[in-house]
Amino acid sequence: MKTFNIAIIGAGMIGAAHASGYRAHQARLASDQHQFVLHTVCDAREDAARELAKVWGFAHIASDWQAVIADPEIDIVSVTLPNFMHAEVATAALRAGKHVLCEKPLALTAAQAAEMTALAKASKGVSGSVFNYRRIPAVAMIKQLVENGEIGTLSHLLIQYQCGYAADPLLPHSWRYTESKAGGGALHDIGAHAIDIARFFCGDISEIVGAATDTLITHRYLPLAANAGHNHVALSDRSEKVDTDDISSCVMRFRNGCQGLFSASRVTVGMGNTLSFTLTGSRGTILFNSERPGELHIARAEREGGAFITLANQPSFPFLSDLIPVPHDGVAVGYAEGFGFMMAEFMQAVAEGKPWQKGAFSDGLAVAQVLEAIQLSSRERRPVAIAEFNQGENHV
Template identity: 50%
Template sequence: MSNGIGIVGAGMIGAAHAFGYRNHLSKFASRLPGLNLTAVADPNATLARQLAQSFGFSRTVSDWREVVSDPEIGVISVALPNFLHVDAVEAALAAGKHVLCEKPLALSASQARRLYEQGKSSSVCAATVFNYRRIPAVTEIRNMISAGELGEIVNILVQFQCEYAADPQLPHSWRYERNRAGPGALLDIGTHAIDTARFLCGEVSEVAGAVSTISIKERFLAACSTVGHNRVELSSERRPVDNDDVMSALLRFDSGAQGLFSTSRVAIGMGNTLSFEVFGTKATARFSTQSINQYQIARFDGSGQTPFATVFNRPSSPNVGSMLPVPFDGVAVGYAEVFGFMIHDFLNAIAEGRPISDGTLLDGLRAAEVLDAIQASADNGGPVTVERSPV
């Protein structure tokens, strides 16, 4: 198979993929001979050209299908709007391409199941972007939980809070239409929080209850083309918003632990923040991407006022010593670098001819099953069992 790399979707997240490939390309020169940045696909020619020029891709095309059918391309990143993920991944797998799909893998568990089954029967590497698993602090907390250092996990509070849709003058787009985006904040960013909860605490068995809110009930259409969350001139035409701005849920895990989950795209002051607190019988660990280079842990000491200690990145932290150019205590790790860790893991799995271990299509499916149950609970007002497909 050719080792050309193609990115389909030249928006803001396509740039994160491009940055990751460019930064890790040289590490695979001997293991994946000919690996190169080949093509960017986007119907917005200007956007595609800007991305290609910024990161060194050889050419641009207007249709993602041209990337899938290109014999020079063997590795594809899908960074399209949510409602196009399934079509693009199905086509890439059918064409025998290695494929890395943005979250959410699909709009529903039934769609995600189709992709999982197709990927299972394929010999290529297929993955879902769950880049927050690669944050050194998050991985280290997971390792401590697995080693029993926190004791039996009692409960987790997990949130993904964003401000990107708080401005009512932000134009209407596919993100605010349930038939194209699926659930709103729940699917678009809550996917990361649910995956993090699973990564730390195992499988979710039940959604005991959920509530949703649409706080901005309609938006103006843009008067011109727009990308991502950009603010542009608005037309006088309004469209309703029919998916959630805020979603919260009470979860039960297979282990017996419980969880409080909340996600919002209208959380003023929160920027783009994943945070969690995990409470065990021996210790509590907490983390926020607002302080991405550290986590805090309180180990029970019987005093009644157990203090938290702050643990910073250090060379022995997961990914730090092997992945950063400056692997010293306290050196900052940013979003783009963590995203690059995901790209590195993907390329490493391809080079070794094996499935990726973190961020599999099964992970994408399992997250989708929980998200479906949360949405169903919010719709019917009662508890919903998470229906997990056999594997």
């Protein structure tokens, strides 16, 4: 029997999401031929690694990521570190022949992402970039509805990702507020997900027609002690400049002729963590809001008199017939379950030795190119064609 030993490098908030997903589906995906083992959690903060390993059942902890990648017992590596470490750690894991699932953004720059994608294509392992919103059953069902022509030829997408985690000026300074470590602010942290979903439905983006990025809180105080996530801690009297965006918006065009309006904000009070969109076609419109992830709203010109109806979770939706304990109409599914569905797909691809298509490194590269194009368009106040970044063929 083949044993796939799993390591998570990075024991922060998103590392816990990976651990939860692996734990939820490791037994389900075991067979007479293979099994998945929760092997190691690695973090420079040993106490954080120990706590995550204890909660989710990993057998070992480590503090040196290079030693974990060099360990021949490790087969699968989840890279859940701050943005500036993604490229270095994921590249090392690929070169070591590991199966690699790397958090978004894939890299700080499109050029870095292109190098990683080329390496992933040459690697024998399975590789993927984390775009978990594709696995919300309602979102996956919308993809099917679009492909089946339920709303006709796509003409317009309004998509926004709004959060309030950075609205408080007393949130401490961290790597997220430094461009050299984060790549961007709201744009890279949450906007990457919205751009991926835009591509998921509408295909490749050809041009950023115009963009604006703004930083509303220009300085933040340094914390007195190490901090993770978006936690409030005791602050020093020293502050540092914030050079990443709090808000980013753009107008974009897709290769298929569809128009798009995009915005991402990390300073929208009251919005929590909300991805929402309105997708319009020649025969109908679809609405979705992640605050109610178990449903979508659709209006079709030839049905229900063009009025909106609500379609709630059903076993016929993707993932719901075989990956939830209770496959029944209306059963609620949240963020953790959708993330787990992604982990299940990744483990299945590893077991079968097949490329992971819905969120490949090439998708991470395409998103990186769009993010950089938005920054360039905002900085130079001009339209930017994605072709300026030598975009190659991508999977959607």
